[in-house]
Amino acid sequence: MAEEFLRIEKLVKTFGGNAVVKGVDLGFDKGEFVTLLGPSGCGKTTILRMIAGFERPDSGRIVVEGKDISGLNPNQRKIGMVFQAYALFPNMNVADNIGFGLKIAGMARDQREARVEEMLKLIGLAGYGKRYPFELSGGQQQRVALARALAPSPRMLLLDEPLSALDAKIRVSLREQIREIQRELGITTVFVTHDQEEALSISDRIVVLNAGNVEQFGKPFDIYNRPQTRFVATFVGTLNTLNGTVADAGAKTVTLGGSTVTIPALPATARNGEAVALTMRPEAVSLANGAARDIVLDGRVAEVSFLGSVIRLKVDLGGNAISLDTFNDQRTPPPAHGSQVRVGIASSDVLVLGN
Amino acid sequence: MRRGQAWAWVVFGLGALYFLLPLIATFIFSLSIRKSGYTFDAYANVLADPRFQSTLGYSLFIGLCTIVVGILIVVPAAYYVRLRAPKLRPIIEFITLLPLIIPAIVLVFGYIRLYNSSSLLPLTSSFVGTGILLTFAYVALGLPYMYRAVDTGLRTIDVQTLTEAANILGANQMTILARVIFPNIIVAVLSGAFLTLAIVIGEFTIASLLNQPAFGVYMQNVGANRAFEPAALAVISFIITWGAMGMIQLLSRFAPKTARKD
Amino acid sequence: MTTVHPTAEPSAGPVQTGPVVLRGRGRNFLAGIRLGDLLAVAPFVLFAVMFLLLPMSYLVMQAFQAPDGSFTLDNLANLGTPKTIDSFLISIRVSGTSALLGALFGLLIALAIIRGKLPEGIRSTVMTFSGVASNFAGIPLAFAFLATLGRLGLLTIILKTVFGFDLYRAGFNLLSFWGLTLTYLYFQIPLMVLIIAPAIDGLKREWSEAASTLGATKWQFWRYVGLPVLWPNLLGTLSLLFANAFGAIATAYALTGSTLNIVPVLLYAQIQGDVLGNRGLGAALALGMVIITALANVIYLVVRTRAERWLK
Ligand SMILES: Nc1ncnc2c1ncn2[C@@H]1O[C@H](COP(=O)(O)OP(=O)(O)OP(=O)(O)O)[C@@H](O)[C@H]1O
Ligand SMILES: [Mg+2]
Numbered sequence: 001m002a003e004e005f006l007r008i009e010k011l012v013k014t015f016g017g018n019a020v021v022k023g024v025d026l027g028f029d030k031g032e033f034v035t036l037l038g039p040s041g042c043g044k045t046t047i048l049r050m051i052a053g054f055e056r057p058d059s060g061r062i063v064v065e066g067k068d069i070s071g072l073n074p075n076q077r078k079i080g081m082v083f084q085a086y087a088l089f090p091n092m093n094v095a096d097n098i099g100f101g102l103k104i105a106g107m108a109r110d111q112r113e114a115r116v117e118e119m120l121k122l123i124g125l126a127g128y129g130k131r132y133p134f135e136l137s138g139g140q141q142q143r144v145a146l147a148r149a150l151a152p153s154p155r156m157l158l159l160d161e162p163l164s165a166l167d168a169k170i171r172v173s174l175r176e177q178i179r180e181i182q183r184e185l186g187i188t189t190v191f192v193t194h195d196q197e198e199a200l201s202i203s204d205r206i207v208v209l210n211a212g213n214v215e216q217f218g219k220p221f222d223i224y225n226r227p228q229t230r231f232v233a234t235f236v237g238t239l240n241t242l243n244g245t246v247a248d249a250g251a252k253t254v255t256l257g258g259s260t261v262t263i264p265a266l267p268a269t270a271r272n273g274e275a276v277a278l279t280m281r282p283e284a285v286s287l288a289n290g291a292a293r294d295i296v297l298d299g300r301v302a303e304v305s306f307l308g309s310v311i312r313l314k315v316d317l318g319g320n321a322i323s324l325d326t327f328n329d330q331r332t333p334p335p336a337h338g339s340q341v342r343v344g345i346a347s348s349d350v351l352v353l354g355n
Numbered sequence: 356m357r358r359g360q361a362w363a364w365v366v367f368g369l370g371a372l373y374f375l376l377p378l379i380a381t382f383i384f385s386l387s388i389r390k391s392g393y394t395f396d397a398y399a400n401v402l403a404d405p406r407f408q409s410t411l412g413y414s415l416f417i418g419l420c421t422i423v424v425g426i427l428i429v430v431p432a433a434y435y436v437r438l439r440a441p442k443l444r445p446i447i448e449f450i451t452l453l454p455l456i457i458p459a460i461v462l463v464f465g466y467i468r469l470y471n472s473s474s475l476l477p478l479t480s481s482f483v484g485t486g487i488l489l490t491f492a493y494v495a496l497g498l499p500y501m502y503r504a505v506d507t508g509l510r511t512i513d514v515q516t517l518t519e520a521a522n523i524l525g526a527n528q529m530t531i532l533a534r535v536i537f538p539n540i541i542v543a544v545l546s547g548a549f550l551t552l553a554i555v556i557g558e559f560t561i562a563s564l565l566n567q568p569a570f571g572v573y574m575q576n577v578g579a580n581r582a583f584e585p586a587a588l589a590v591i592s593f594i595i596t597w598g599a600m601g602m603i604q605l606l607s608r609f610a611p612k613t614a615r616k617d
Numbered sequence: 618m619t620t621v622h623p624t625a626e627p628s629a630g631p632v633q634t635g636p637v638v639l640r641g642r643g644r645n646f647l648a649g650i651r652l653g654d655l656l657a658v659a660p661f662v663l664f665a666v667m668f669l670l671l672p673m674s675y676l677v678m679q680a681f682q683a684p685d686g687s688f689t690l691d692n693l694a695n696l697g698t699p700k701t702i703d704s705f706l707i708s709i710r711v712s713g714t715s716a717l718l719g720a721l722f723g724l725l726i727a728l729a730i731i732r733g734k735l736p737e738g739i740r741s742t743v744m745t746f747s748g749v750a751s752n753f754a755g756i757p758l759a760f761a762f763l764a765t766l767g768r769l770g771l772l773t774i775i776l777k778t779v780f781g782f783d784l785y786r787a788g789f790n791l792l793s794f795w796g797l798t799l800t801y802l803y804f805q806i807p808l809m810v811l812i813i814a815p816a817i818d819g820l821k822r823e824w825s826e827a828a829s830t831l832g833a834t835k836w837q838f839w840r841y842v843g844l845p846v847l848w849p850n851l852l853g854t855l856s857l858l859f860a861n862a863f864g865a866i867a868t869a870y871a872l873t874g875s876t877l878n879i880v881p882v883l884l885y886a887q888i889q890g891d892v893l894g895n896r897g898l899g900a901a902l903a904l905g906m907v908i909i910t911a912l913a914n915v916i917y918l919v920v921r922t923r924a925e926r927w928l929k
Pocket of ligand 1: 042046
């Protein structure tokens, strides 16, 4: 796969006998926005720092545009980086911060000033050049840090949780801005976060990491709708689990709360009489039933949470509990707490996940 | 992997050489009073000298007085500035730093001129008076360190809340300071105290110009007349200094770990 | 002596804040605080006036006073003798050199123990040792160096007998400018380490990482970011080290007696012969010393204010 822009091969890193990255293989395309998503301590930062060159891999290769860069120092890699805590140089004003990389590269002063102006416009901070970092808000500082990283036109951009020090509103608007700028420049970007919503909303593709291993690598749509492991399914979004028993593996039927249903996703390896966990997203469950919703279960409403445009119900199915989302309807109030309801699930939406 | 970078080892090694050589050499030198073989005779001579004991005792006594007076002067002021007059802080801090700018010899010169036997407050005309003057001079020498230590201690506790809580319970200012604040900063105060002691114990300039029978003056005297005893005295001084600083290290383990608020 | 226990009894009585009832509490409360505050700072203010400000002002005054009490500039003019000028120059050279070298080596050592990835434990050992060594000054320090590098010092002898190298033949003399500087470094370097270490800790790792992703070498990082950020601290410490050495006398006195005429030694002699000597001249000498240490600090303050823009 020579056309991949960045390829990570069998990357391994241990800290004092503690394996943090355990043989990661990944390939990113040029201009792609990829997010590394995973719980705290899973090795996201470590992978990013190996790409940047701050950590040496124990083994494995990092290949950019066909060349192994593992032996290069960080300052030879032409990779821009944005840090969680901004890391602006406190002794330089905004313009000098942004122009730092250009100055190091030996660009002439007037060219440099023009480029800095251009970058200031790009991040929407024209006229802020003379300010010092301490005179800026967190969001503004992070934009300057972004401009500083982008000014020397690096071939790749790395961002390590750049938004987590900011408050919720700014986090959303800045992530949109980052994505916009990234599209405009077409720069290959690796973004690290542990916020699944953030990852789903801005990425071309997402790498879900767990304890130093890649769990799944794919588009946000697939990660959410077709999680390949239980970890991915539970880490990204909410998941319902119903416990059933395999009735007939050949016919792909499962006994669930007294009734027998057909589950197309039942793997061929299933054995008759075996316990099986059926999982589905809350939005795959509805209060309506019909041709498409071929699994019908009766239960009692245990909890009603009004979330605005969506209402989330928790329904007790006698042994199993299930969460479901219905859209708010101004004319029909949601079922009351304790009332009997019937829920419908399309068997084609049901996933059977191995552990 | 903390194997260390080569340059760091080189710097560390050269530094160790510069700092340890004089100590080792001095120690060996102090043992070499006999033509052949090493003995502790120089130490025996020094320790048996009644003037050693009396001057060291005197310096220790003045040191203790310095600490007590220093605490009484610094703690209430630092507390007050933290609590009620943060605006005065730069001024107070500037004053506490003055002794770093004004050389000790200039300071004592001023004292001698101001408090001599023909002045309004003739402190230098009696032994006790001169001792008091020496004590205040040492308080001045230790002021920058004492103030810093106390201020750091106050910063780690929540002075405001502690004071208000005590106030609500009906305590007056003195009680609050003595019973609530002081016990909480005792570790910091003691660090300042030991630092002061380390500075004061072998001090020469002021004691000599005030004609006091202090340890530093005694050491200078021995240095002018003997060959090997001075080395022994240097080793003893180093151990005393080490002891005082070691106490600070030890104390820092007991420092309160309360979160600061400001 | 009222100043000895100024905070003890007198304040206990009147500061009753009377928390018994709420009635009138506000007024009493405030009144109590005022008096308490006064008593809290009184000892400090009294001390500062009596033992710092008054003696200093008195000396300054005397520096401009003729023996008959009239105003004169003669005392300052008398500082212009070659001997006095010489001793000021030597003092400035010794203090300046030992401050610069102390700052340089101290910075290097601090960098080595903080950023050199040395094994755990080295840092705290060096810091503790620095605390001790920075206070190991004065007479015993002179003794230690005499025992080591004096004419009969152990190292001098070993170099001569074992390695056949005669230090003193080669031009070294402990009782000289370089000898004194070398001795002063023993407390200057550790002082630098103690003061600059927290400042180096304040340099964030991300700054150097950001610089290197932008193409900067280690050296370029120090040139454009590390040293400029440390600069106000470095300068402040430098002026402190300078003042520290400039006022030091015990080491020099015990080491060189009066062979090396640094200003404090001159002043020391002047004070001892005060009864006979010219009163104004001594005061002028003292004033000169203070002016120089104060000047060093003013330079520091000016640079610091200029850096204040980003120093937060
Ligand atoms: N320099 C280091 N020395 C020792 N252990 C380290 C080092 N850097 C990281 N680790 C360990 O490696 C593991 C992975 O760390 P990493 O920083 O990559 O996690 P992360 O996925 O970025 O987590 P977070 O979301 O909390 O930032 C953690 O257990 C961490 O303690
Ligand atoms: Mg991380």
